[in-house]
Amino acid sequence: MAGEKKEVKIFDSDEDLVEGIAKHTAELSRKFSLQRGAFTVVLSGGYLIEKLRKLVEPPYVGEVDWAKWHIFWVDERVVKKDDPESNYMLAKNGFLSKVPIPEDQIYAINDSLDAEHAAEDYETRLKELVERGVVEISPQTKFPRFDLMLLGMGHDGHLASLFPHHPLLSEKNRWVTFIKNSPKPPPVRITFTFPVIDASAYIFMVVAGSAEVDAVKKALDDNSSNDLLPVQMVKLENGEFIWFLDKLAALKL
């Protein structure tokens, strides 16, 4: 049935949180690998990557069919791949180097291009993957529909590189765009747009610790405000948005 399903999972400890993320990600991996022979996974930067640490351990590491995985980034800093600021590098060191996902199914941005061209190039590559049937397309909106986005949120309620009150929040046409004045350093980045995020089948929003406690409260308890956080602007057309919180992040709920 079309529409958005929301769920909030609160875990007692960091260990329980990372276990929950691993278990539910492995379940979706099984479901999509069987259904469509591929599992398209979008990563953010931030501490999300560290929260995937149980997925690369037994029993999950041996159960998941890694050959079916295709990895994308919801946002990336426009820096070289080996730069310490690179989200690719973060994911490579903390996650991708520990699992046998085929190298040609890991779609890092082209780090020889400037922001504008890197965004265009990423969008073109996504279109090719849609044509090949690797990435699904939303029948309603014709935007790419990823199976799972594993995301983090900033203390200002941003997700991807979609920051509060920024003009990019209203981008309705592009799949991938760029920003040169990100308030979170480094300033130059590329990012998926809301229509792509909204087309997702599943979003796991992972928030832990106390830094985002106020944004979590606003996101979950106050949807009436006319000054919505970027995370509150997500409207899945036909998908599930699941919050994975630890006790500290959920303290004010």
Ligand SMILES: O=C(O)[C@H](O)[C@@H](O)[C@H](O)[C@H](O)COP(=O)(O)O
């Ligand atoms: O480039 C980045 O910085 C990340 O991709 C970013 O979008 C991240 O997901 C959020 O900012 C949350 O970051 P934290 O997990 O560090 O709070």
